[in-house]
Amino acid sequence: MKKPINIPYFKLLLIIIMGAIMVSCSKDDDAEVINDTVPGVASLVLPEKNTECEVGAVVANMAEVAFEWSEASDAERYDLVITNLVTQEVTQRPNLNTTSLVVRLERGNPYTWKVISKNDGEETTASESYRFYVAGVPGSNNVPFPATLVSPASGVMVSPVDGKVTLQWDAASTDTDGDPLTYTLYADTVDGDQEPPEEWTGLTETSIEIEVEPNSIYYWHVETTDGKNTAISNTFSFRTGENTSSIQGEVVSTSQEILDAIAAAMPGENIYIRGGEYTFDSTIKINTSGSASNMISLLAHPEDDSRPKFDFSSMSENSSNRGIELEASYWHIKGIDVFKAGDNGMLITGNNNIIEFSTFSECSDTGLQLDNGAANNTILNCDSFFNADSSLENADGFAAKLEVGTGNKFIGCRAWRNLDDGWDGYLRNNDNVTTTYENCWAIENGYLKDGSPSGGDGNGFKTGGSDNKDLKHDAIYMNCLAVGNASDGFDHNSNRGEVTLYNCSAYDNGRNYAFGNTNPLEKLTIKNSNVLGEVGSIDATTLDVTNNSWMDGIETTFEDFESIDYEELTGPRKEDGSLPDVSFFHLTPSSDLIDKGVDVGLPFNGSAPDLGAFEY
Structure with a gap:
């Protein structure tokens, strides 16, 4: 039998010590701890954004600029990065353990600066960039920030x-x-x-x-x-890349294609009409409705220099020979010229339609008429002019009349030299109707195309009226002009409803205001309006008439206005269809009509609204 091996004591001790050392070295007690949390964003304090910063000591063309930012969460160091926006030279101060530093920069230049938050992890976080300007020699002009x-x-x-x-x-x-x-x-x-x-x-x-x-x-x-x-x-x-087209819909270029496209139109469809003249000898009837979310659009082609002109001159004068009858709802018609229809240029009996940037001229009755329950339609940036019948008794520019519904609006429209009225609001078989007029101009109505008297009523805005003188047509006029009309600028005509005029202007009409005490309005409100010349009659069962050019000791004269020449009012519209820029009835800097109004909810400059249709 073998004898056990005897290990000398010192050898055993050595083995124990070495084992202890190995065990000790295998532990991670002394390993480096790495913060791998993403650092937060430093908030920049100085220099402030888009400002000329304050500088410290100046040496030659260099100035001391103090930078300061707030501590960012989980950040241990920061890089300050400054870029000269003229030279694109970058000045960098890395691994800062403070939140402020003074840096010398070249004077007379714009800069950006930002701070990058860092810790021992791999992720860094950059602040937003601020622009600032280091001023140059006193009295010098600062270079602007580049775009x-x-x-x-x-x-x-x-x-x-x-x-x-x-x-x-x-x-x-x-x-x-x-x-x-x-x-x-x-x-x-x-x-x-x-x-x-x-x-x-x-x-x-x-x-x-x-x-x-x-x-x-x-x-x-x-x-x-x-x-x-x-x-x-x-x-x-x-x-x-390849060119794309904004046109999404059917493009038509003949009279028959227009008729076919209208007859087949479905909700959400766009019909684009090429520029040029289109002849029609019968009424265009529109019967298919769109919806609130899917209107049907009939539009002038946006790429054409000429507009589509619908010529109905082959029609005889007859009450059934209208140009367009819009019986449907939710149509958008834009950029079309309707010419010489045998009756109305357009008759609207549907609801919630938009008629935009279109003209109605030389028709044998009203250019555009709303009737038979038509409600909540918007007539935007349209013109109606030179409309006259052969008997020289009828034809307005626009009309919301007879059995019209409520909620219709005229915005940015003009009516001039129509035989009868610029706008007619006469009612029959309908009552308690409200129509709104914003930035509308009625000019020289009651005259023919050649400027001769027509024999028609010749009112700018006929607010209402009825056969039995008992119907109410509430009318709201804002920033409207009645100028050079043969009879009344703003006409009562037995309307028994409520009429409101805010910031309106009247000049050179037969009578500027004609609100009589026979069959009077239920209420008449006139505020912030101006009249050059005789005011006319202002009567109603209830009056709320304040802050106007003929009140409070204000004297209105020709010197209050840049121009009183209203010929420019019928000039070409802007490319987008909005009204032309004019000087007519704009106030001069010395006018005492400036800031004499009262806040009625319309936008104004200065401490209070000015009087009249145009703010100084």
């Missing part, structure tokens, strides 16, 4: 719509000196530095739509100037 290009982002693919792309940038309207800024866009397929067209210079808006070629690379930048100094943005590039 920040927004869209299209650099390197993206853009699909032009109708051959156009919108470029957008971010920039202030004034610099740190308070000087107004303008912008010049450079965009081309070479390098973004080619001479721009004149219409791209001196811009005050921060976006512009430009024409582009498909499948091309464009380079663009924006230069910002205060008239003395110029700041240049970065240059972005984008690639254009």
Whole structure:
């Protein structure tokens, strides 16, 4: 039998010690602890955003600038990053363990700064960037901040719509000196530095739509100037794809195609009419309705320079020979000229329709009439003129009359030289109707196209009236003009309802106001309105007439106005269909009609509304 092996004592002790050392080394008690929590965002304090910062000591052309930010959660260090927006030179102070630092920067330049929060983990968090300006030599003019290009982002693919792309940038309207800024866009397929067209210079808006070629690379930048100094943005590039069209619907170009498209129209469908003249010898009847969420649209083609003209001149004069009869609801008709119908240019008996930027002229009855229960229709930026019948007794510009429903609106419309009235609100077999008129102009009604007297009633706005002189047509007029009409500017005509005039103007009418005490209105409210000349009659069962140009000792004279020449009122509309810019009845700086009104819920400048249709 073998004898057991005897291990000397010192060898056994050595084994025990080595084992203890190994066990000790296998533990992680002394390993580095890494904070892998994402650090929070530092809030920037100084310099403040978009300001001229305060500077400390100045040496040559360098100035001390103090930077300060708040502590960010789970952050152990910070990188301060400062970029000169003129030279694009980056000044960086990394791994700071404080939340403030003074840095010397070149004077007379705009900068951005941000702070990056860090810890031992892999994630970092950047703050937002603030812009600031380091002032130059005292008395010098600050260079403006360069624009920040927004869209299209650099390197993206853009699909032009109708051959156009919108470029957008971010920039202030004034610099740190308070000087107004303008912008010049450079965009081309070479390098973004080619001479721009004149219409791209001196811009005050921060976006512009430009024409582009498909499948091309464009380079663009924006230069910002205060008239003395110029700041240049970065240059972005984008690639254009295939051209797309904004037209989604049926395009028609003949009279028969128009009739067929209207007859087959379904809710949500768009019908686009090419520019040009279309002859019709019978009434166009529209019977199929859309819905509130899916209107049916009949629109002038947006790419054409000429408008579609519906010529009904082959019609004889007859009460059944209307141009368009809109019996349906939820239609949007825009950009169409209706000419010389044998009766109304358009008769609307449906509801919730929009008629926009259309004209009605030389028809043998009212240009556009609402009747037979028509309710909640909007007539927007439309013109009606030179309408007259052969008997020289009838034909208004617009009419919400007879059996019309309630809730109809006329906005931005003009009626001039119509044989009878600009607007007629005479009722029959219907009562308690409300019609609203906003920014509407009635000019020289009661005269024919050649300017000779027509023999018609010749009122600008006939508020109502009825056979038995007992029906109520409530009418609300806001910022409306009645000018040069043969008879009354604003006419009562036995209306027994309520009439309200806010910020309206009347001049050179036969009578500016004709609200009589025979069969009087239930209530008449007139506020913030002006009249040049004799006011006329103002009567009603209840009157609320305050803050007008003939009251409170105010004297209204020709000197209150930039112009009293109303010929410009019938000039061309703007491209979007809105009313033209005019000087007529705009107040002069010295007018005592400025700030003499009372707040009626309409927008105004200054401490109080001005008197009349136009704010100074």
